[in-house]
Amino acid sequence: MCGIVGLMGNSMVNQALYDALTVLQHRGQDAAGMMTWDDGRFFLRKSNGLVRDVFHTRHMKRLQGNIGIGHVRYPTAGSSSEAESQPFYVNSPYGITLVHNGNLTNSDQLVKELFNTDLRHINTRSDSEVLLNVFAHELGKQGHRLDAEDVFDAVRRVHRRCRGGYAAVSIISDLGMVAFRDINGIRPVVVGKRCIEGGQPEYMIASESVALDVAGFELIRDLAPGEAVFINNDREMFMQQCSESARLRPCIFEYVYLARPDSIMDGANVYGTRMRMGQKLALKVEREWPDHDIDVVIPIPDTSRTAALELAQYLGVKYREGFVKNRYIGRTFIMPGQTQRKKSVRQKLNAMDVEFDGKNVLLVDDSIVRGTTCQEIIQMAREAGAKKVYFASAAPAVRYPNVYGIDMPVAMELIGHDRTDEEVCTLIGADRLIYQDLEDLKDACREINPALEAFDCSVFDGQYVTGDIDGDYLARLEAARNDAARHGGSVSSAVVEMHNDIEEVE
Numbered sequence: 241m242c243g244i245v246g247l248m249g250n251s252m253v254n255q256a257l258y259d260a261l262t263v264l265q266h267r268g269q270d271a272a273g274m275m276t277w278d279d280g281r282f283f284l285r286k287s288n289g290l291v292r293d294v295f296h297t298r299h300m301k302r303l304q305g306n307i308g309i310g311h312v313r314y315p316t317a318g319s320s321s322e323a324e325s326q327p328f329y330v331n332s333p334y335g336i337t338l339v340h341n342g343n344l345t346n347s348d349q350l351v352k353e354l355f356n357t358d359l360r361h362i363n364t365r366s367d368s369e370v371l372l373n374v375f376a377h378e379l380g381k382q383g384h385r386l387d388a389e390d391v392f393d394a395v396r397r398v399h400r401r402c403r404g405g406y407a408a409v410s411i412i413s414d415l416g417m418v419a420f421r422d423i424n425g426i427r428p429v430v431v432g433k434r435c436i437e438g439g440q441p442e443y444m445i446a447s448e449s450v451a452l453d454v455a456g457f458e459l460i461r462d463l464a465p466g467e468a469v470f471i472n473n474d475r476e477m478f479m480q481q482c483s484e485s486a487r488l489r490p491c492i493f494e495y496v497y498l499a500r501p502d503s504i505m506d507g508a509n510v511y512g513t514r515m516r517m518g519q520k521l522a523l524k525v526e527r528e529w530p531d532h533d534i535d536v537v538i539p540i541p542d543t544s545r546t547a548a549l550e551l552a553q554y555l556g557v558k559y560r561e562g563f564v565k566n567r568y569i570g571r572t573f574i575m576p577g578q579t580q581r582k583k584s585v586r587q588k589l590n591a592m593d594v595e596f597d598g599k600n601v602l603l604v605d606d607s608i609v610r611g612t613t614c615q616e617i618i619q620m621a622r623e624a625g626a627k628k629v630y631f632a633s634a635a636p637a638v639r640y641p642n643v644y645g646i647d648m649p650v651a652m653e654l655i656g657h658d659r660t661d662e663e664v665c666t667l668i669g670a671d672r673l674i675y676q677d678l679e680d681l682k683d684a685c686r687e688i689n690p691a692l693e694a695f696d697c698s699v700f701d702g703q704y705v706t707g708d709i710d711g712d713y714l715a716r717l718e719a720a721r722n723d724a725a726r727h728g729g730s731v732s733s734a735v736v737e738m739h740n741d742i743e744e745v746e
């Protein structure tokens with residue numbers, strides 16, 4: 241779940257892209273990058289780190305042009321190396337740059353095809369470089385003087401070749417900007433427009449609508465699954481469905497945790513869906529535990545707050561912010577490596593004894609994935625004097641790996657995998673554990689937008705909507721991406737800057 245953005249403006253886009261990336265920072269904390277296009281040339285800056293650390297004034301000054309794309313990365317393929325941060329670039333045909341959110345599930349096969357048949361070379365282990373090369377190759381088949389139809393034809397063939405989850409934005413040199421979304425619409429992408437008097441319309445494409453909000457763009461709509469949008473350099477916009485097999489199966493975990501609450505995703509405001517999750521969880525507590533003895537409901541900041549507040553209100557129990565969050569620590573779950581994740585829970589959250597001492601507390605989180613957070617938090621609640629510590633999760637038990645762009649590739653690292661709820665409860669040290677039911681989670685989203693008929697719920701039910709995931713695939717993924725395999729090797733620091741010979745500014 242990286243964050244992607246593309247902007248076609250009337251003036252320099254570097255600052256607006258920077259602002260959009262900071263708003264999308266919650267989708268990726270490992271690396272950030274930006275590529276702009278001006279007068280026949282691309283300008284690139286990408287590196288590991290948060291947006292504020294990657295772009296300094298000297299980089300911003302070099303990122304010239306009225307067209308650009310940006311990325312915040314949370315790696316789900318390859319390594320965390322700077323060389324695999326995005327945007328990626330290929331020089332043929334025309335010069336194309338691309339940012340990608342998601343994960344291809346047939347990347348290995350495509351690498352072989354690209355080399356043996358398309359005569360293209362992939363130099364990293366990033367699936368995003370693969371996606372760019374497939375797109376470039378298909379675009380190259382269209383010949384000279386491309387128009388919107390040619391771009392859509394190329395995207396049509398990308399959909400035929402690529403499997404998995406992908407939302408991508410790309411600039412084609414001298415032609416314009418294109419964005420496309422996988423045929424299940426697993427990963428999100430929205431299109432927005434801004435009209436300034438006397439100027440051409442400006443367009444922004446982004447993972448989440450909050451990025452449009454901060455820049456004053458009006459949401460046009462989400463791209464439909466399989467659909468592509470193309471905006472030429474005269475700022476004419478074209479949209480076309482590029483697949484006959486498209487159907488909407490968005491990742492339900494976006495609503496649970498990944499997205500910001502103030503985003504509207506596939507027609508459902510995320511905040512509303514999280515409120516509904518809290519309501520439904522309250523009904524489950526009442527149903528299964530009518531004589532509960534909960535004194536106070538306490539959220540685990542940040543993401544669970546919305547659901548926890550509603551749950552408390554529906555139960556008629558006090559809601560108290562018993563944990564204070566250190567605002568300078570990022571999201572724990574998307575940090576690479578279990579040691580770092582574990583350490584940060586204590587650095588990030590501190591319990592206030594007054595809310596725990598002598599009380600039966602119900603701690604609420606949006607989800608339990610590896611169990612890192614809840615194990616620490618329950619212990620902290622006890623240390624703060626809680627009598628009983630109950631735990632509720634606004635999502636069902638996460639039992640299966642994700643293969644579409646969330647970094648949970650290894651079943652054994654998931655605390656809910658192959659364990660009953662009682663076993664998880666004992667392992668995390670809670671006095672009682674309540675998980676949301678999957679149907680209730682789906683309903684929580686559908687009540688906000690009834691058009692959301694089906695979802696990718698693979699982490700909860702093990703059903704992979706692309707239909708190409710089997711035991712062998714998961715075993716290979718596990719071997720390549722388990723914590724030990726990923727953090728054993730050294731991360732090379734490569735030179736990734738593009739040669740931009742304009743005046744260097746200090």
Ligand SMILES: O=P(O)(O)OC[C@H]1O[C@H](OP(=O)(O)OP(=O)(O)O)[C@H](O)[C@@H]1O
Nearest residue numbers: 542543571572573608609610611612613
């Ligand atoms: O069971 P785990 O493996 O610990 O994962 C689940 C936890 O991770 C996330 O929090 P995170 O700190 O990433 O972000 P937040 O501040 O948005 O809640 C999520 O909200 C849960 O609290």
Ligand SMILES: NC(=O)CC[C@H](N)C(=O)O
Nearest residue numbers: 241242315316317341342
């Ligand atoms: N989280 C994502 O969307 C990751 C995109 C891509 N698979 C990468 O690893 O860079």
Ligand SMILES: [Mg+2]
Nearest residue numbers: 540541542543
């Ligand atoms: Mg959390």
